[in-house]
Amino acid sequence: MVQVKNICCIGAGYVGGPTCAVIAYKCHHIKVTIVDLNTDRIAAWNSHQLPIYEPGLDEVVFERRGKNLFFTTEIEDAVNEADLIFVSVNTPTKKSGMGAGFAADLVYVESATRGIASVAKSSKIVVEKSTVPCRTAESMRTILETNSTGNLRFDILSNPEFLAEGTAIKDLLYPDRVLIGALQTPEGRKAQQALAEVYANWVSTDRIITTNLWSSELSKLAANAFLAQRISSINALSALCEATGADIDEVAYACGRDARIGPKFLKASVGFGGSCFQKDILNLVYLSEQLNLPEVAAYWKQVVDLNEYQKKRFVERIIKTLFHTITNKEIALLGFAFKKDTGDTRESAAITLCKHFIQERATVRIYDPKVADEQIFLDLTEPGIVITRSPYDASRNVDAIVIATEWDEFKELDYTRIYKNMKKPAFIFDGRLILDADKLQKIGFRVHTIGRKENEK
Numbered sequence: 001m002v003q004v005k006n007i008c009c010i011g012a013g014y015v016g017g018p019t020c021a022v023i024a025y026k027c028h029h030i031k032v033t034i035v036d037l038n039t040d041r042i043a044a045w046n047s048h049q050l051p052i053y054e055p056g057l058d059e060v061v062f063e064r065r066g067k068n069l070f071f072t073t074e075i076e077d078a079v080n081e082a083d084l085i086f087v088s089v090n091t092p093t094k095k096s097g098m099g100a101g102f103a104a105d106l107v108y109v110e111s112a113t114r115g116i117a118s119v120a121k122s123s124k125i126v127v128e129k130s131t132v133p134c135r136t137a138e139s140m141r142t143i144l145e146t147n148s149t150g151n152l153r154f155d156i157l158s159n160p161e162f163l164a165e166g167t168a169i170k171d172l173l174y175p176d177r178v179l180i181g182a183l184q185t186p187e188g189r190k191a192q193q194a195l196a197e198v199y200a201n202w203v204s205t206d207r208i209i210t211t212n213l214w215s216s217e218l219s220k221l222a223a224n225a226f227l228a229q230r231i232s233s234i235n236a237l238s239a240l241c242e243a244t245g246a247d248i249d250e251v252a253y254a255c256g257r258d259a260r261i262g263p264k265f266l267k268a269s270v271g272f273g274g275s276c277f278q279k280d281i282l283n284l285v286y287l288s289e290q291l292n293l294p295e296v297a298a299y300w301k302q303v304v305d306l307n308e309y310q311k312k313r314f315v316e317r318i319i320k321t322l323f324h325t326i327t328n329k330e331i332a333l334l335g336f337a338f339k340k341d342t343g344d345t346r347e348s349a350a351i352t353l354c355k356h357f358i359q360e361r362a363t364v365r366i367y368d369p370k371v372a373d374e375q376i377f378l379d380l381t382e383p384g385i386v387i388t389r390s391p392y393d394a395s396r397n398v399d400a401i402v403i404a405t406e407w408d409e410f411k412e413l414d415y416t417r418i419y420k421n422m423k424k425p426a427f428i429f430d431g432r433l434i435l436d437a438d439k440l441q442k443i444g445f446r447v448h449t450i451g452r453k454e455n456e457k
Contacts, residue, residue: 002125002194005030008082010112012036012045012071014168014275014344015129015161016088018057022172024069025060026202033070033078045071053343053370056169076119084195086159087112087140088129093279102286104132104279106139113140117147120154125191127157131224131280134217134287137181155191157182158213160220165274166341178208181216188213221280221287225300228277230265232306238268238451239313248451249433268451270404270431271311273338273347278304311349314450315356318429321448322400326362332394333357335405335432336368336376343370349431350404351379358384367394369407396421406432419443 009020012034024032036042044051046065050058061069072078079085089108094100109130116126126144128137137156144154158181163171178199182192196208211219234252241248248268256263272278281300288297319326338348345351350366357364358380365386366376373387388394391410395401395418403410411434419426428440430449437447448454 002083002191004084004125004194004198006082007032007084007086007198008078009034009086009088009129010036010075010079010115011086011088011090011108011130012038012041012051013088013090014052014165015163016086017045017050017052018054018060018163018168019088019129019161019172020086021057021060021064021069022169023198024064024067026173027198028064028068030198031068031070031081032064033072033081035072035075035078037073037075039073042071042073053341054168055166055341060169075115079116079119079124080121082124084125084127084198085116086127086129087116091130091132091279093282099286102282102289104283106132106136109136109140110143113143114147116154117144120148120152121150123153123155125155125157125194127159127195128217129159129161131160131220131276131283132217134214134221136217137213153187155182155187156213157188157191157195158216159195160216162220162223165344166339173202175203175207178203179211179216179219180208181211181213184212221284224276224280225284225303227265228272228281228307229303231267231269231272231277232303232310234266234268235271235310235450236306238310241451242453245453251451268433269310269349269406270314270353270450271307271349273349274344275346278307278347308352311352312356314429314431315353317448318400318402319360321427321429321446321454326357326360326399328361328363329399330363330365330397331357332365332367332391332398332401334367334391334394334401334403334410335407336366336371336379337405337407340405340407341370343372343375345371345375345379348379348404353402353404353431354380354385355382358382365394365398367391368405369409392418392421397423399423400427400429402429403432403434406434410434411436415440415445416443419445 009016020032020034041051089112091104094103094105137158141156180192180195182188192210199208238248252266255261256266281304285297285301336350337345354364363384365388367388376387391413425446427446433450437449440447
């Protein structure tokens with residue numbers, strides 16, 4: 001069995017960077033090199049201002065960087081030194097061609113795989129870390145075996161990540177489970193065990209699950225689909241609550257106390273976002289359609305459709321409340337990241353809300369504590385946005401405030417001060433169920449909350 005002493009990770013993004021930094025943090029005897037072609041990103045990883053905001057990440061990186069953790073653009077050297085290579089590149093949803101809008105674009109996975117084959121001079125364990133469609137490992141193995149030279153051996157493993165942004169370091173240090181899939185051959189099992197022993201440096205063996213390759217690949221998609229399904233389910237019920245006078249928090253609490261259901265992911269909101277949920281469900285839809293399972297595809301597609309409906313419904317409620325027009329009005333959008341404790345904006349509900357507001361010819365004043373101005377301008381190319389330095393600047397003289405991200409600081413703002421500086425009537429639309437509606441109403445606000453009838457808590 002191979003004893004892993006040197007790891008290379010191709011891709012220094014939200015998954016590869018934190019994952020391999022934690023491996024270096026917990027395995028001082030293993031050299032970990034994270035490589036990326038993006039020179040600016042690597043420069044940021046080597047600086048005091050890391051390219052990713054994640055609680056606890058700075059401590060992990062600064063503790064091991066330059067000791068057994070390295071960031072470089074020299075991919076060939078890192079690949080050749082490594083016993084084990086993580087492929088942790090982006091797999092976005094295809095924007096054109098066959099499967100556009102649903103299938104994962106595997107161009108970066110294929111490019112990384114071909115790169116490994118072209119430079120490797122010794123046998124390697126190659127690990128899928130990116131979220132990929134079922135049976136992608138088969139394609140990777142074919143590319144490696146047909147493009148390599150000499151008597152090299154490549155063993156392919158699937159080791160999907162189950163990180164939640166905002167808690168990624170905690171998830172890596174104390175995982176619910178580590179999943180490793182391998183071909184069920186003697187060589188495949190040996191490679192599987194080699195990676196399992198890396199994780200066993202800090203993860204108890206009962207939490208390290210070994211499966212076949214295809215089960216591992218599908219389990220990642222399935223896990224995200226289940227979580228997104230719960231969010232869409234509670235959001236569907238929030239529409240019923242608003243229509244009937246029920247309170248979505250009370251309904252969620254009552255359901256969550258059932259041990260068979262549990263309380264997690266039962267928080268109604270304006271909609272889910274992030275790099276995984278929508279992408280992985282659409283991937284599952286495409287896979288089902290390709291396997292001639294239209295009913296299965298339609299079932300999972302409805303989870304995404306409901307998420308879009310929730311955002312549209314929230315926008316319509318805002319427009320109707322603001323006297324059926326927001327043209328030439330100013331709206332403060334508090335929060336732009338898709339969730340708190342991250343600077344990631346991928347598939348953020350805030351982007352959809354802003355685009356609807358701008359289409360209605362409103363001006364949107366945006367504040368987010370962690371999202372860079374440049375990222376907001378990349379996500380919103382339309383005119384009509386103003387980026388502000390504080391929630392108080394954002395809300396000055398506006399017609400309404402919209403809570404789009406559940407940042408803790410939004411619960412503690414001086415809303416009396418904010419109320420005085422707003423146009424009247426002063427409206428607040430809580431898209432994340434984080435504010436004390438009763439307290440705000442006593443100040444004078446007109447409060448509208450997801451999952452509750454107007455001005456009811």
